[in-house]
Amino acid sequence: MRIARPRAAKMFAAVLAIGLIATGCASERDDDENGSGDDSQPFVFGAAGDPASLDPSLASDGETFRVTRQAFEALIEHEPGGTELVGGLAETWESNEAGTEWTFNLHDGVTFHDGAELTAEVVCANYDRWYNWSGTYQNTTISYYWQTVFGGFAQNESEETPDPNYVGCTAQDDLTAVIEVAEPSANYPGGFSLQAFAIHSPNALEAYAEEEASGEGENITFPGYSQEAGTVAGTGPFEITEWNKGNGEVSLTRFDDYWGDTAGVEELVIRTIPEEDARRQALQAGDIQGYDLVAPADVATLEGDGFQVPVRDVFxxxxxxxxxxxxxxxxxxxxxxxxxxxxxxxxxxxxxxxxxxxxxxxxxxxxxxxxxxxxxxxxxxxxxxxxxxxxxxxxxxxxxxxxxxxxxxxxxxxxxxxxxxxxxxxxxxxxxxxxxxxxxxxxxxxxxxxxxxxxxxxxxxxxxxxxxxxxxxxxxxxxxxxxxxxxxxxxxxxxxxxxxxxxxxxxxxxxxxxxxxxxxxxxxxxxSPPSIAFSADVNPPTVSPLTQENFAEVSFK
Structure with a gap:
């Protein structure tokens, strides 16, 4: 993703944008491929860079979202391997004719990693948190996606900050959240699918409020909770259990109470290996089971050695x-x-x-x-x-x-x-x-x-x-x-x-x-169509043109 700006992805105003039923992004492989491997073996994936934060709300980079996407879910997601919008935490959604009121019908029985339940009030608490950010949080280093999709804040502190387009969020009942915006935008409904707007546990939100980001300009310090595991809590198929910054490694553990299909491996490790040659060598040595951004010159060699090198569509x-x-x-x-x-x-x-x-x-x-x-x-x-x-x-x-x-x-x-x-x-x-x-x-x-x-x-x-x-x-x-x-x-x-x-x-x-x-x-x-590589002994996830692979689909053969 670049340092990015988000925007829209479907029809939205005069026509109701009705979401499809979520699939939980589960793998659709045959049982004989999926069920025979050792799910206790860690799946280790080589990434090109470190995440900036374990709280996706504070990020705008793909390496952060690669990690957080496994633990956090947004109201809307993308179909596996494609760009069509499908239900995420919202089973269905629709807008009014003006494109200014978006109604999300949530899945029932969704549990956060810390045991809290997903409700419409929790959804509204997340959106209101972003809208009411102040101080350092209004710096685009932290709130880039919020400002791009929803504009400014309840009280803008800089003349350069855009006017807010977010009006508010209402919980009509336990499982129906209505988000209102001042003006229709091509940013909706696609913006609701962004990792930056993934939903956090209400308990985590309370803990977040006790720690603040600080600094200005190029000297931003992220809040402490976002720099170590233990506080952040989402609803995804994995929960983040450790971030060893010294070794550039994030560990995630399968969440057995996940509301969808549970992950195919018990442990997922995302290891930072900045140099492409080093990532390739780690795969060849068996130290990792997959890595991203394969050098074009290495594709034929890896395939000749029996590795899997699927190519994403161009996007x-x-x-x-x-x-x-x-x-x-x-x-x-x-x-x-x-x-x-x-x-x-x-x-x-x-x-x-x-x-x-x-x-x-x-x-x-x-x-x-x-x-x-x-x-x-x-x-x-x-x-x-x-x-x-x-x-x-x-x-x-x-x-x-x-x-x-x-x-x-x-x-x-x-x-x-x-x-x-x-x-x-x-x-x-x-x-x-x-x-x-x-x-x-x-x-x-x-x-x-x-x-x-x-x-x-x-x-x-x-x-x-x-x-x-x-x-x-x-x-x-x-x-x-x-x-x-x-x-x-x-x-x-x-x-x-x-x-x-x-x-x-x-x-x-x-x-x-x-x-x-x-x-x-x-x-x-x-x-270009970026390649991604996997060892021969794994069933890989469906590769995404948006580079939004869901590692819960991975299993060992």
Whole structure:
């Protein structure tokens, strides 16, 4: 996911959005595959980075959500292996015609890890907690998703904080929660599926209130309860029992009172192994039974050795970000066009991405409704790039180029290698490149978000299937990481966000894609199908284009 912004995923206003009955995300494998293994053997999975918090409400990164998704559940979830919304803790849901009132009919008999029962009052207590956040909690480092989906707070403490769209939550009865918003949005109902809005035990909420986040800007300290196991409590098939930060390892234990199908293994361990080669070697040695973000060059080798390497569907974008107000030359359209023409993106796809990767023509993959076939494209043409730089008087352009270290992402399997290729392309047309390597979390994410780079590499894996989930992430309003004002674009984004008719909204997304690629605030590079690997002795989970694998589906053969 990128540092992300969420948005919507279905029809929502004039048409009632009725949820499907939840399946509990259980594996549908045959019994002869599922039942013969040793469920007491731990399943160990190699992740590319540490989680930031055990409380998903405070996070915006995929490595945190990979862990918390096993222990916490939201009102709505996604179907295993797909992007369709299905029931989560809510068996069904619907909206009023205006798209401003969302009614959730909860499953009966759902128990939290600490023994508390799920009720509508508990759901409302969670949403009201987020709405009433104050102090450090209003910093986007902690409340990014809340501010993106529901706006600001009961009492905003900064002029930069958006107006709140959340109005309130009412428990109509024990199992019926009604959430009201001021304006309809393409963020709903998809936003209700986000891990950031997973539901916590009422006992845990009371304990959370006793510890506060602190700090400002780049010096945020997360509350103590979120940094060690023992306090957080959800409803998921696993409960978090230990976080050994020194060894980069989170341990989760099967929750036998889970309301759905119980997990196929007793213990799940998610171990941080930042280097891809080290993850592969750990799998080959039998130290782990699975890992994510397999290097494209390793796929054939692993498959030849009998490992399972399923490939997810494409649902992401890698792009070169440009902070226009960080360098006056970057505010010139000709300079941004020169950057686009200088980049051999086909070479990146062919040498750095798994089979199925494609050059991106716009800021969403073609698997999302709203993709346009009529955008302006920028072919690899170094001579054209040099001419554009000359026309703009920028022949001696020098740029700080930020790229992340100690990380691989679904859209960016080898950041340093991709950076080196692009650096060579830019230098070939006369641009001087100053490398700025930064550790991914928190240095890189915060520096890029605060507009601290001239150009940088970032991307996005969608949260749910709506065009606003991509376009709204970047272009709904002024953002420091882009450093531009474009009121025509912002107004069109606002129109699309509140458009109740799905067909009309999709047409607006197409118009926005065309406008964006004419304006060229950054350069879309590629979309790729990230691979994930498992040992031969496990029944793996259904792989998800959203990278939302449910490890309760795992069992040993």
């Amino acid at each position: 992401n974008i890698l792009y070169l970000g440009i902070t226009q107000d960080s360098n006056e030359a970057l505010a010139e359209p000709e300079v941004r066009q020169a950057l686009a023409h200088a980049m051999d993106r086909e070479n990146i796809v062919n040498t750095q991405l798994p089979e199925g990767g494609v050059v991106a023509s716009q800021f969403m993959p073609d698997t999302v409704a709203g993709y346009s076939d009529d955008v302006t494209t920028y072919e690899y043409d170094p001579e054209r790039a040099q001419q554009l730089l000359a026309d703009a008087g920028a022949e001696n352009l020098t740029l700080d180029f930020c790229y992340p270290t100690e990380v691989t992402r679904p859209y960016m399997p080898a950041p340093a290698d991709i950076y080196e290729l692009l650096k060579a392309d830019l230098e070939a047309v006369g641009i001087t490149v100053n490398p700025v390597p930064l550790k991914w979390n928190p240095d890189y994410t915060e520096t890029t978000r605060d507009g601290g780079c001239n150009i940088y590499l970032l991307g996005w894996t969608g949260d749910f299937n709506d065009g606003f989930n991509f376009l709204g992430t970047w272009f709904a309003s002024y953002m420091k990481e882009w450093g531009f004002e474009n009121e025509e674009l912002f107004d069109l984004m606002a129109q699309a966000e509140t458009e109740p008719d799905e067909a009309t909204r999709v047409a607006l997304y197409e118009d926005i894609n065309e406008m964006v690629m004419d304006f060229l605030p950054g350069v879309p590079i590629s979309s």
